[in-house]
Amino acid sequence: MQLEELQWRRRRLLLLAAAMMLGWCGGTMVPMSDDVLGLMAFKAGLSDPTGALHSWRQDDASPCAWVGIVCDRLTGRVSELNLVGLFLAGQIGRGLAKLDELQILNLSSNNFTGSIDTEVAGLPMLRKLNVSNNQLNGVITPLLTNNSSLMVLDLSSNALTGPMAEKFFTTCQSLVSLYLGGNLLNGPIPPSIISCTQLTDLSLSHNLFSGEIPGGFGQLKSLVNIDFSHNLLTGTIPAELGALKSLTSLSLMDNKLTGSIPGQLSNCVSILAMDVSQNSLSGVLPPDLQSLTSLALFNGRNNMISGDFPTWLGSLNRLQVLDFANNRFTGAVPKSLGQLQVLQVLDLSGNLLLGNIPVEIGTCTRLQSLDLSNNNLIGSIPPELLVLNVQFLDFAGNSLTGNFPSVGPGACPFLQFLDISQNKLEGPLLPQLGQCSNLVAVNFSGNGFSSAIPAELGNLPSLTLLDLSNNVLDGNIPPSLGTVTRLTVLDLHHNRLGGEIPTQIGSCLALANLNLAENKLSGPIPESLTNLTSLAFLDLSSNNLTGTIPQGFEKMKSLQKVNISFNHLTGPIPTSGAFSNPSEVLGNSGLCGTLIGVACSPGAPKPIVLNPNSTALVQVKREIVLSISAIIAISAAAVIAVGVILVTVLNIRSQTRARRNARRGMESVSQSPSNKHFSEGSLVFYKGPQKITNQNWPVGSVQGLTNKQDEIGRGGFGTVYRAVLPKGNTVAVKKLLVASLVKTQEEFEREVNPLGKISHRNLVTLQGYYWTPQLQLLLYDYVPNGNLYRRLHERRDVEPPLQWDDRFKIALGTALGLGHLHHGCQPQVIHYDLKSTNILLSHNNEAHISDYGLARLLPTLDRYILGSKFQSALGYMAPEFSCPSLRITEKCDVYGFGVLLLELVTGRRPVEYMEDDVVILCDHVRALLEGGRPLTCVDSTMLPYPEDEVLPVIKLALICTSHVPSNRPAMEEVVQILELIRPIPILPDSP
Structure with missing residues (x-):
């Protein structure tokens, strides 16, 4: 590494020396221009992994033919440098200060680090500076002090820190567009920003700005777009924003703003989008806002806005998105909303709305998403809502009554998500529901639906979730459900279903959760269920099932939990980890196994096989057979006698214990409103x-x-x-x-x-x-953005894959949090259960560790508890968990962190089950490293990536996953190593 660094420095010095000398051109000496000199000096400090700048040659008299260069036709000087998305790395060197006629500098979407040189930002003719989507870090420097002509400044999506100096906006009279979003800037918004009188676009989103929005914004008459979203701003929304006649977009979402929405905003007659969601706003919606006839998006969800939901919103006939979910609105859903002919999204969920669902909403022909869940709505579901282009319908958690509307031919052509759970609906499930061929999720749970489950539901090829639980459905489970190959959740528990479990369910290979509990099912557990290689949760409790438990369950690596309690099952209980809770096999008097402390009767003895070709055995063969037969007969008689007594005693004890535990379990999980313990x-x-x-x-x-x-x-x-x-x-x-x-x-x-x-x-x-x-x-x-496991392994098609910058940020953030638990807490906190599902991601993909310290709530940390509580941590658990002679220390967290690093680099799960093999991630990567091919394991969705960072991270991960605890580094050392791999400023702890 040291030799490579010396060679690189030598090469750079030679290149710089060449740039300072005369260049050769056709064998004659030609003076090198300032533009060529500056650009070659700039290139000398860069890493160019793709060779994008191969056309930049020091022996050229002019750079005008080089990649990314535009020259002025009259002067021949460089006027534009555009190197967008070329995977360049390094710092933005002072060589660019030689380009004294440069007007546009665009270095966005690269891997530049460090800060921007003030001399470069101060170039006298520079009009546009765009360095967005890089890795610039450090305290943001005043870039406008020496440049009074800059019109566009884009520093968004970097790692710049604050607070911003007051003099940052000293000379910004020419500034038209300012983009600082996606950084780590903190402190107040400088009040001097109001001196930027020409501003049209202002984005400070996804930072840590705090304090109130400074006064004086009403003076910036040219403002068109304001985005202060995803910060920590407090105070009220300034009423003077109403003076901005040209304003078309106002986003204040995800702050800590209070007070009411000012009625003065009604003067922003050009506004198209207003987003004030995820604050603490209160009061009523000002009626003055009905003058905003151009408004297309109005989002006020997750506030405390109250009063009757306004009928005048129906007059805003250009509304496409109307979202006021999770507020405190009362009154009825206005019929006037039916006038919104271009409305696409209507979300009023989580309020206190009363009355019926207006039939008039059925005239909103462009409606795609309708969510009225968790209100106090009554009446029936208007059938008109099923003939729209709606893709998402959610009426859950109301008091709706009546039957589910009949679905005619051509109805629900685009419906994908349908949730009417937790209402008072009744009647039959209609076969016509099977005509909604695009359905992905159906939830009818918690109602009073009766009749059989329509076999036509098997005609829904895209269905992934079907929840019909907590109804009064009867009949048999239709075998046609076995044709729904994408089904991942099938929940039919707490009904009156009878008959046998269809063997065809074993064809739903994507099934992860199968719950058929609390029905009247009979017959055996189908052996075909052991084909469900994705099955994690299986609940067949409280039925009338008979026969033995399929032993194939022992080989199902995905299975985490099985509940077969209160049936009539017999025979041995499988010994896999999914069968680890005795309470989940209770009520089956014929079961046996170590889990419940009941010995299983020995099977028939294996026959003694003699070699038929052995002459020595021919003479004594009859004596041996007779002797063995006699022994078997005597043994069998003894076993039967003892077994009758033993089984009788065990049955009495088992039934007594089952009734006692069941009664205790019912008392402990009851959620009835009458439960006095609440x-x-x-x-x-x-x-x-x-x-x-x-x-x-x-x-x-x-x-x-x-x-x-x-x-x-x-x-x-x-x-x-x-x-x-x-x-x-x-x-x-x-x-x-x-x-x-x-x-x-x-x-x-x-x-x-x-x-x-x-x-x-x-x-x-x-x-x-x-x-x-x-x-x-x-x-x-x-933490709203889910967990790391989902982003890596269950990413939706519309979500971009995590790139290296975000993955490294997540790794460092996790290391910092874990280091604080180990070294910053008294007493020390050991996590014990570190895994990607416990790494939550906030905005800008910042890591937040959850579930730390919960192991302290367990009475002991013995092998049984670690084996049952941490089944989901398979692959993350350090070897000492399975060795009672080794002490459990914070080094087990370091092991889990090492596995997490490998998961980030490779995009693979810690343990993967192949058709004929099981792949342990850390062993797989260690083998690749020993074979000289470590980078072949890198996630292919993460291209490109800096090898000089990824390879050290892989090596660090393998050190952390050493089988010897003392060989693993402390988390303080891990943080230091990560900061050496890529220096990133560390923000102070949140207060």
């Missing part, structure tokens, strides 16, 4: 190291925090829900599994309170908790 608990909120207790939290409010429709994830410690607290702030609520947790509130608080004091920008903050003996909730900050 009133015994209290919500405790942390504020720094202190806690504020609300002693009289309403029973219904506690239950409202864990609505099934708000479920966003499940893990080894419980289920996670998204919830909105009465004050309007959104939280993630983890409903903990009760069975393994501490039993007293004092023990619980002793373990949880230290977690409430932990604060770091890369850790999900614990806001508070709720405790009763039957229910424990943990309230965390809500």
Whole structure:
């Protein structure tokens, strides 16, 4: 490495020396122009992995024929340098300061680091400077001080930090467009920005700006677009923004703004898009806003806006998107919304709306998405809504009644998502639903639907989710469902279905969750279910199933949990990890196995096979056979006698234990409003190291925090829900599994309170908790962009793949958070369950570690608990977990982090099950490194990538996954190594 660096420096010095000397041209000496000299000096400091600048030669008298160069026709001087997306790396050197007639400098979408030289930014004729989508870092420098003619400045999507100096906008009178979004700028927005009187476009989004929006914006009469979204701005929306007659777009989403929407915004008559979502706005919608007749997008979701939902919104006939989900609107859904003929998205979910769904909405012929879920709507579903071009219909969580509308020929041609769960609908499921051939997800759960399941649902080739649970459906499960090969979730539990489980279900190879519990199913468990290689959760409990458990379940690597309790099954229980909870096999008196402590009867003895060609055995063959027969007869008689007694005793004990455990289990999971234990608990909120207790939290409010429709994830410690607290702030609520947790509130608080004091920008903050003996909730900050596992392995087609910059940022953020747990907390916190599903991603793909410290809530850390609680962490678990002689330390987290690094680099899961093999990621990559081919494992969706960064990260990951704990580095050392690989400024911890 040192030799390569010396060679590189020597080459650079030679090139610089050549640039300072005279160049050769046709054998004659020609003076090198300032433009050639400056550009060659600039090139000397670059890494050009694709050879994009091969045409740049120092012996050329003019650079005008070079790639990316535009020259002025009159003077022959360089007027434009455009090197967009050429994968160049290095720093923007001072050589460009030689281009004193440069007007346009565009270096966007490369890998430049460092900062912009003020001499380059101060070129006298420079009008446009675009260095967006690079890796520029460090404190943002005042670039406008020496250039009063710059019109466009684009520094977006870098890693620049702040706060911004007041003098940044000292001379910006010519500035027309300013883009600073997607950085790490903090502090207040400088008030001097109002001196940029020519501004038309202003974007400060996706930063950490705080404080109030400065006054004086009403003076910037030329402003057309304002984007302050995804910051930490407080205060109110300035009423003076209403003076901006030319404003067409205003985005203030995802801040901490309060107060009401000012009626003065009605003067922005040209506005097309207004987004004030995800704030803490209150009050009513000002009627004055009905004058905004050009408005196409109006988004105010996730606020606390109240009052009757305005009927005048129906007069804004150019509206295409109207979204006021999760507010406090009351009244009826206005019939006037039917006048919005170009409306495409209508979302009023999560409010307090009453009355019927207006039939008039059926006249909005361009409507694609309609979400009225979680209100108080009554009446029936208008059939007119099914003949539109609607792709998304969600009426869940209301009080709708009547039958589901009949679907005629040609209806629902584009419908993909249909959710009418948790209502009071009834009647039969109509076969015509099978005509909605584009359906992807259907959820009819929690209603009163009766009749059989239509076989026509098998005609839905794109269906991935079918939830008909908690109804009164009867008849048999249609075998035609086996033809729906994309089905991943099939939930039919809590109905009255009978007959046998169709063997055809085994053809749904994508099935991950199959729940047929609480029905009247009979017959055996089909052997074909063992073909479901993606199946993770199987619940067949509380039926009348008979026969044995297919032993093929033992070989299903994907299977995580199986519940077969309260059936009539017999025979041995498989020994795989999916069968690890004794309560999930209760109520089957004929089962046996180590899980429940019941020995299985030995099978028939294997026959003694003699060599028929052996002459020595011929004479004694009859004696041997007779002796063996006698032994078998005697043994069998003894086994039968003892077995009858033993089975009788065990059956009595098993049934008694099953009834007792079942009764205890029903008491512990009951969520009935009448459950008296809910009133015994209290919500405790942390504020720094202190806690504020609300002693009289309403029973219904506690239950409202864990609505099934708000479920966003499940893990080894419980289920996670998204919830909105009465004050309007959104939280993630983890409903903990009760069975393994501490039993007293004092023990619980002793373990949880230290977690409430932990604060770091890369850790999900614990806001508070709720405790009763039957229910424990943990309230965390809500991180909206999902987890790393989903971004790597379940990415939607519309989502771009994570590139190296983001992956490195995630790796460093995770290392910083984990390092804080190990070295910044007293006492030290060990995560124990580090994996990609526990790395949550906020805006700009910043990593936040969740579920840290929860292992403290377990009574012991023995092999059984680690084997059952951390099944989902397969592939991340350090070898010492399976070795009782080794002490569990923070080095097990380092091992998991190493696996996580490999997952980021390769885009592969830690363990992959092939047709004939199992691939362990760290072993696979280690073999490639030893074979001299480490970069062949890099994720192909991440091209291009810097080899000089990826290769050291791979080596670091393999060191972290050493089988010897003492060979693994501490997380402090890991952070230092990552910062050496790519120096990135570290922001201070969040307050």
